[in-house]
Amino acid sequence: MSAANKLLLVVMCCRLIVTVVGPTVLDFNDGNNNDFQLSTNPSDLARASSDFGMLRGGVAPVEPAAVFHPTSDRDIAQLIRAAYQQGFPAVSARGHGHSINGQANTAGGVVIEMSRLAEGHADGVRREGPPRPRIAEEMRYVDAWGGELWIDVLRACLEHGLAPRSWTDYLYLSVGGTLSNAGISGQAFNHGPQISNVHELDVVTGKGEMVKCSEEENQELFHAVLGGLGQFGIITRARIAVEPAPQRVRWIRVLYSNFSTFTRDQEHLISLHGDGRNKFDYVEGFVIVDEGLINNWRSSFFSPRNPVKISSLGTDGGVLYCLEVTKNYRESTAEIEALMKELDFIPASVFTTDLPYVDFLDRVHKVELKLRAKNLWEVPHPWLNLFVPKSRIDDFDKGVFKGILGNNRTSGPILIYPMNKSK
Numbered sequence: 001m002s003a004a005n006k007l008l009l010v011v012m013c014c015r016l017i018v019t020v021v022g023p024t025v026l027d028f029n030d031g032n033n034n035d036f037q038l039s040t041n042p043s044d045l046a047r048a049s050s051d052f053g054m055l056r057g058g059v060a061p062v063e064p065a066a067v068f069h070p071t072s073d074r075d076i077a078q079l080i081r082a083a084y085q086q087g088f089p090a091v092s093a094r095g096h097g098h099s100i101n102g103q104a105n106t107a108g109g110v111v112i113e114m115s116r117l118a119e120g121h122a123d124g125v126r127r128e129g130p131p132r133p134r135i136a137e138e139m140r141y142v143d144a145w146g147g148e149l150w151i152d153v154l155r156a157c158l159e160h161g162l163a164p165r166s167w168t169d170y171l172y173l174s175v176g177g178t179l180s181n182a183g184i185s186g187q188a189f190n191h192g193p194q195i196s197n198v199h200e201l202d203v204v205t206g207k208g209e210m211v212k213c214s215e216e217e218n219q220e221l222f223h224a225v226l227g228g229l230g231q232f233g234i235i236t237r238a239r240i241a242v243e244p245a246p247q248r249v250r251w252i253r254v255l256y257s258n259f260s261t262f263t264r265d266q267e268h269l270i271s272l273h274g275d276g277r278n279k280f281d282y283v284e285g286f287v288i289v290d291e292g293l294i295n296n297w298r299s300s301f302f303s304p305r306n307p308v309k310i311s312s313l314g315t316d317g318g319v320l321y322c323l324e325v326t327k328n329y330r331e332s333t334a335e336i337e338a339l340m341k342e343l344d345f346i347p348a349s350v351f352t353t354d355l356p357y358v359d360f361l362d363r364v365h366k367v368e369l370k371l372r373a374k375n376l377w378e379v380p381h382p383w384l385n386l387f388v389p390k391s392r393i394d395d396f397d398k399g400v401f402k403g404i405l406g407n408n409r410t411s412g413p414i415l416i417y418p419m420n421k422s423k
């Protein structure tokens with residue numbers, strides 16, 4: 001039985017009125033004179049049932065029964081209200097599908113495609129898509145559609161000389177997708193993760209209600225949805241804090257062979273947060289367990305003209321640690337030099353680049369394009385994120401970085417972000 005027939009059967013059981021418009025489009029009426037269309041187009045179903053993880057190991061992907069392309073929050077509310085009232089199959093939101101293990105999919109249910117694919121509609125008719133980012137310059141915020149990619153939020157803000165404050169390393173992720181997790185990058189020690197930089201949300205709840213929530217209004221829903229993995233409602237609009245966009249970035253990487261020295265410096269740098277202090281704007285790091293890794297996506301920064309001779313650096317158990325920092329600056333770099341003097345890295349291992357702010361934020365996309373050209377982007381990505389308390393980080397280094405990973409010469413990025421618990 002085709003997916004379209006299966007869905008027809010389910011929906012007829014639910015007493016919704018459904019018309020098969022074509023082989024790949026179903027017209028719905030929810031009984032309240034609200035019409036909407038679901039797509040069973042094979043390319044929509046295939047897209048909705050795959051993700052960046054690609055971890056199915058040869059097993060056929062589990063498909064949703066249909067895909068919904070909303071053009072507004074009202075569309076989403078109608079679909080979910082019908083689902084709730086009529087006992088419809090499960091519904092899930094999909095941003096850019098860059099999570100893993102089918103997190104944004106729902107087997108046999110309806111996937112709401114939040115991204116702007118909505119503008120190329122299932123029936124081929126072009127409709128106006130979801131609202132574009134709206135910037136309030138004086139109030140310093142941007143209102144963004146839940147399916148908007150962060151790169152597009154950034155571009156819209158830059159037209160006003162503004163930019164959001166807290167980021168992920170990669171910008172081709174949706175607003176709703178990262179706010180459903182946390183959105184952590186090297187700015188989190190200072191500004192907190194992305195979920196700490198949201199003033200207000202519009203959410204469609206599991207009953208199909210459209211609710212505005214914030215710290216002041218419907219607070220419980222606000223905190224449930226932020227970091228809620230799409231389980232407490234669908235974010236249709238987020239009001240995100242912005243700041244004047246920095247112009248230039250000095251991007252520095254230095255190496256350590258001693259883990260304790262590395263973490264001591266990371267912890268020192270993230271203790272310098274808040275206004276009026278000389279501090280870096282971004283503090284991250286990564287672990288190098290294999291010399292080959294120096295050339296992988298995370299490390300393409302190292303210039304071929306300036307090769308890193310890891311063997312000459314005297315590694316501790318074969319493992320090296322790279323501290324990565326940036327400072328936004330206009331003219332003087334004296335503050336950067338002062339901060340560098342406070343650190344205890346291997347002196348011969350300083351790699352420095354100066355670049356425009358946008359190029360720094362969009363750095364992973366450049367690597368994506370290179371990997372795509374070699375067919376190395378759309379490959380399986382087993383992926384794990386962990387919070388490790390400071391009290392156990394040395395044990396973690398011995399057991400995991402030097403032990404499990406070091407002994408197996410694992411390749412693939414191993415990031416180590418220092419974070420303040422209070423943020």
Ligand SMILES: Cc1cc2nc3c(=O)[nH]c(=O)nc-3n(C[C@H](O)[C@H](O)[C@H](O)COP(=O)(O)OP(=O)(O)OC[C@H]3O[C@@H](n4cnc5c(N)ncnc54)[C@H](O)[C@@H]3O)c2cc1C
Nearest residue numbers: 095096097098099146168169170174176177183184230235
């Ligand atoms: C190359 C790469 C780099 C990354 N770097 C970082 C990083 O630096 N920091 C970091 O924090 N994360 C990072 N991530 C992880 C990423 O933030 C999460 O996987 C995120 O969920 C992906 O966003 P997405 O739009 O693709 O979401 P999807 O994969 O489409 O969805 C993820 C989850 O969010 C839910 N969801 C999606 N949209 C909405 C919505 N509008 N309302 C409610 N729920 C919704 C889905 O149902 C699902 O549960 C990275 C991922 C990749 C692939």
